[in-house]
Amino acid sequence: xxxxxxxxxxxxxxxxxxxxxxxxxxxxxxxxxxxxxxxxxxxxxxxxxxxxxxxxxxxxxxxxxxxxxxxxxxxxxxxxxxxxxxxxxxxxxxxxxxxxxxxxxxxxxxxxxxxxxxxxxxxxxxxxxxxxxxxxxxxxxxxxxxxxxxxxxxxxxxxxxxxxxxxxxxxxxxxxxxxxxxxxxxxxxxxxxxxxxxxxxxxxxxxxxxxxxxxxxxxxxxxxxxxxxxxxxxxxxxxxxxxxxxxxxxxxxxxxxxxxxxxxxxxxxxxxxxxxxxxxxxxxxxxxxxxxxxxxxxxxxxxxxxxxxxxxxxxxxxxxxxxxxxxxxxxxxxxxxxxxxxxxxxxxxxxxxxxxxxxxxxxxxxxxxxxxxxxxxxxxxxxx
Numbered sequence: 001x002x003x004x005x006x007x008x009x010x011x012x013x014x015x016x017x018x019x020x021x022x023x024x025x026x027x028x029x030x031x032x033x034x035x036x037x038x039x040x041x042x043x044x045x046x047x048x049x050x051x052x053x054x055x056x057x058x059x060x061x062x063x064x065x066x067x068x069x070x071x072x073x074x075x076x077x078x079x080x081x082x083x084x085x086x087x088x089x090x091x092x093x094x095x096x097x098x099x100x101x102x103x104x105x106x107x108x109x110x111x112x113x114x115x116x117x118x119x120x121x122x123x124x125x126x127x128x129x130x131x132x133x134x135x136x137x138x139x140x141x142x143x144x145x146x147x148x149x150x151x152x153x154x155x156x157x158x159x160x161x162x163x164x165x166x167x168x169x170x171x172x173x174x175x176x177x178x179x180x181x182x183x184x185x186x187x188x189x190x191x192x193x194x195x196x197x198x199x200x201x202x203x204x205x206x207x208x209x210x211x212x213x214x215x216x217x218x219x220x221x222x223x224x225x226x227x228x229x230x231x232x233x234x235x236x237x238x239x240x241x242x243x244x245x246x247x248x249x250x251x252x253x254x255x256x257x258x259x260x261x262x263x264x265x266x267x268x269x270x271x272x273x274x275x276x277x278x279x280x281x282x283x284x285x286x287x288x289x290x291x292x293x294x295x296x297x298x299x300x301x302x303x304x305x306x307x308x309x310x311x312x313x314x315x316x317x318x319x320x321x322x323x324x325x326x327x328x329x330x331x332x333x334x335x336x337x338x339x340x341x342x343x344x345x346x347x348x349x350x351x352x353x354x355x356x357x358x359x360x361x362x363x364x365x366x367x368x369x370x371x372x373x374x375x376x377x378x379x380x381x382x383x384x
Contacts, residue, residue: 044070045079052082064091072113077107084116096120118150126322127158132354138167143345152184162264162295164188171201179218184365186222192266193227195332236268241370243275252279270332273306277313278373285310305330309338316345333359337373344380353380 048063064079064086084099100117102250117248121130134151141147148171153283155163171283175181182201189198209215236258243251252275259268269291276284284323290308292303330339336355343352 013044014298027261048079048082052086055089057086059087059265061090075106076101077110080106081113081116084120088120093123094121097124111137114277118193119156122154122157130154131158131163138170142170145171145175161188161191162297165192165299166297177208179205179215182256183222184219190226190337194266197266198222198226236271239271239275246372248275248279248372251275252281252284256284259291263291264297266299267334269295270334272304273309274334274337274373277309278341278376282312282314283311285313302332305335309335309342312342312345337377344377349381352377 051060080103086141100134118130118133239254272290
């Protein structure tokens, strides 16, 4: 007999219930499998991390490699970083470097990754690649002294004295002057053959912290160390011979040749600018200033003085009644001759004589100075 209406409705409700139950079971099964897989991945990472913290490098390496084997974990920067550390500890430097670079490229915000990457580069003697990383790390967190120390060591290993001085300059700007930093800067200035700048690093501290025996003792030891350097002959004796003989143009040609052979020698460049100033050669003064910007951009006082001296020289010939006045800070003993000339031209004769007497005393202490210019300036005073 045909089913009644109520029986048909009950039948279809039962079928609908069976269908819903089937799909709901399938859904629970799917998410259960997914959850189990996810829990397994988390457990593998957790176990690898335990081995990593326990310095079990081989087990940790295998664990993190299994984590990366999961297609959903290939961009895990933390796992890549730890694989790099494990490879380093196991002596696989090339692999360590590759994974460190990948970790940094995926997550650029982690300083630990960058510190690790830079150190690995330096272990491979790739100091030039590590240098911009070291500077970036200082800029990100300038309060960490270790970052300045690492950057300074990087520049020193490349024998780049200019970048070494740059690091000590920003270090000093952040933390102020101290004995340790003064000693580092003094050594750098000595390497640049600038004995007087090296001495000033200690003298500033002694003047500021009067009576501190550790500073006085350190300075006395420094003076004993540099005493042979002070008595060494000029770094370009031919130029000084020509200059003291009155051949200023030939002297300039000699010093210019020396600068071309040693463009990063500070004293040579200072001497070249001095001679260009007294020879009245504007283009050569500008060339020297360009070299200061190129090789010594961190020595702002030198560039400022050179620019001001050049402007004074120009103004004294175009505005003889009111030339621009140069800053009073003279960052180089050689350039005190220029300062003396400016005092004379601005009718400050007493200041000029005092400065010339000081220069004469420096010359008698075995520091090579252009005696030709000292005599020339004294003659200018006599003819005033």
